Amino acid sequence: MTTKLIVAPPATGKTQACIKRIQELRANEPLASVWVVVPDRLQASAFRRRVADCEGAIGTYVGTFGDLYKNILEHSQMHVPVASSPLLHRLIQEVVDLAVEQGGLPHFSPLQRMPGFILALRESFAELKRSLIYPDQFIEFTRSGTTAQQELALLYSLYQTRLRDLNWADPEGISWLAVEALKGHPHVASSIKLLVVDGFDSLNGAQHQAVKLLSTQVSEILITFPGIIGSKRPAHRRFLEDLDKLIQELSPHHISLNNPPFLPADLLHIEQNLFESSGSVIQPAIKPILLEARSPADEAREALRWIKRLVIREGIPLSSCMIFTPNPSVYHPQLKACAEEFGIPIRFTQDEPLSESPAITALLNLLALPSKNFNTRALVNVLRCPYFDLSISSDIADQLELVSRVAQIVEGRDQWQETWDRLAPHSFEEQSDVDDERILPGLPRGAKANQLRQIMEALFNRITPPDHSCSQTEWITWLEDLLDQLQFYQNATTERDQNACEVFRETLRALVLSEVVAGERVVDYAQFFIDLQGTLEGVGQREPGVSGKPALLVGRMVEARGLRLQAVALLGLSEGLFPANEHPDPFLDEPLRAALGLDQRLQREQAGLFYQAVTRSDRHLLITRPYLSEDGEKWEESTFWKAVQRLFSKEAVETVRPDDPQPLVEAASTQELLFTAVRRQSLPQRYDFLHERWNGLRHAREVVKARRAKHPKGPHEGYVEAIAPFMEKRYSSEHTWSPSRLEYYGTCPYQFYIRTALGLEARAVPQLGLEPGQLGSMLHKILEDTYRNASDPKDIEAVLSSLEIIAGQVFSDAPRQFGFRPSTLWENEKAELLDTLRQTIQALVAETDWTPIEFEMGFGKGDYPPLIIDLGSEVLRIRGVVDRVDRNSSGQLRVIDYKSGSMHLTANDLKDGHRLQLPIYALAVRDARKLGIPVEGIYWKILGAEAGSLKLSKFKTDTNQGVDAAIEVMMAHLVRIVNGIRSAEFPSKTPRVGCPSYCPGAQWCWRFEPEY
């Protein structure tokens, strides 16, 4: 029995030495059993390839420690089934429930139902097991520890007992059993002639113990380790502790290789000088090794371009290239998208969690609805989800969303029920030609509401689970039936979705099997959903489509060891990304880890990890970093980046900026080629076949240029000359205008175009409180009826007592009338509104000389003629409603327009053409209703209990003043507005005070600026 140890820097031929030893053995004993153990499947297949190339593959088993453990157990006749991920999740949840029930988890019990807690426990148990920490030992260790540590020890012990009772093992438990088998069967591994342990830079407790026991049974063990024995280099520190342990435990023979690293000059320079504080020479850089790009997305793009260049121009096989990243959640989506554009097949070493697949995310959202009491936002998302066949058209979904928003349905079937009860029995006449703030959304009423009610009832019945407890198998049967009804699997059409569905089905099968193994688990729906969600979070899904074909591998930085490649790109070398910020483990803190001999979470020697990563390539290395953070701030280089940078002349660093011109030959995709060609304004003849796309892109460029231009121009900004004949017809001299529509154009012509001409509506985000239209309509109605019914509209007491009666009546009927569902705050809101109305009435009556004579005075409606305005070149017809007309003791008239929420009621708003109502109403009183000559016009802010600053009597221009001046200005604007509309000129023009939030364009218009 001999144990040999090769310790040498990376790329000095350690693996080659192992293969040579296998060949030597084979030369004497062709059928000798040889085992090679490497850290992961990736390295296993790389080793297998190399050994096959040297004709040593027959009789050589290459695998991980897990494979070796299973082999040992088979030879010792210990057949213990390994529990699946769903079964383990269930067992841990059960032991947590049991401990809570017995009062043993005062600290952790609030986390009992959190799927993340079960996953974190599973991680901790696995780590303890990998380090051969047995439950009894752990209980002893934590006896004087914190409550959390003692509870963790209790759960660990309960979990292990439960597994043992079932006679199953978890994947980590296999290492325990293998160690026991090696102890109990001193010859179980004696058939192995040579055991090679290659590619590791550290071994966990179980691996150490297994190697130690195997060294007494296996004829020869050959272990390789990176570094140099006794080295003081910071780059080697990571390996030394384990190396010392191995030497102490196994007393191996040292084999020295005496080879210098087989690395090209620049990589050799890095290997030999990285992190050395002094003495390193600055080497001239032949080509850039360090590349800075604006963002992680640009970094991913540049790294892939670099690899594509090497594959195409230098013939490097794609399978010999690899990218390592420190943060998969940041880099993987970017790499995936860009690789697709560049046509590079790509594969990630890490599986994507099944719960992150779009189809499964949609499914979990659906299944979460009952637990969230059918939260409206989530419900509306489900209504529009393409994975479910709910037989609900997008038009119906729009209407349901509108109802939910207007009726303030936050959640629950009962809130929908209440709403239908209000809407179904009534029809409602919508008011047009009123202020913006009084326009009510067109809610479905009567039969239409009844139809929607039936649709929603059917949906609720379909997705509401049984309200009693069921076994897990029964819940899965219910779920499968539901998915069949919704045709979920048929709607998952992409390869990625189908792959996810397949894994999902397997997970459901495993859950059913877990009941066969561990007995029925009878739970209510909420618990079933938590179990399912937690289980899915622990299940991975392999990227589809590239298995068996050469593909670019993308791994995590911790996987950058053992492998030899020809081109390696390391991403994310900016501050905080790599080296990563370290956080202590909330379950196993640093002192406890030190006491148990577990790996530390802080000061993890990431420098050693980086040293391993930069020495993976035999030919090409690229290190990249983002130079701007998400908020546009400069992103500092990481210490590792600086450590490489200081070894080379400045040519080693290349900075790629998005606006830098790029040669056509460097384009890595057709999109990039076209993009560069458009920038250069020429497409070489040999790319003629791309002409159509090139023209499309040039066109897009013009659009973007137009968007950035100071002044709007062209059809994309509302100059739609082509539809002018249509506009002229629609808005001919026969057309009857409304003041608010004219104001839309006056404020921003593009707003008129999208809102009035195209009829688009802003999709408002649901928020608490009444919609502006509901509030405005309600307050207008109360004021109108209060004055109408007051015995003396000049007597404050009479008006206030009328207010008490009218407000009560309007408030009680308001939910039905205006279609909202009273919230729990409705009683308080009513009291507050009543108080505000009292104040507004007191302020209005205080203006003693004015007496109301008309309320809601219509013109151009019913029997009343429209207002006819002669603009000289033509005559306009206008209809509308004047909120109130007052008369004073001299018989003069004043018009009032109530405002419940509007701002910007100044003289400048009239001059700019944003506020035209008051002069139009003054004309309507004079010319359409012939009540007399108005001398005043004001906006009245109901909630502010005061008049707006625009008063027609005080309005002035350079040549005129008073109501006549206001009418003159208004008429000039009307000429501009009507001509603009008929010529189809709708330029977007950001209002001086910003854009109104209710403008539909606020959601896409590039000239949008928030209102202030």
Ligand code: SF4
């Ligand atoms: S967002 Fe502003 S600029 Fe754009 S259409 Fe609306 S009001 Fe006009």
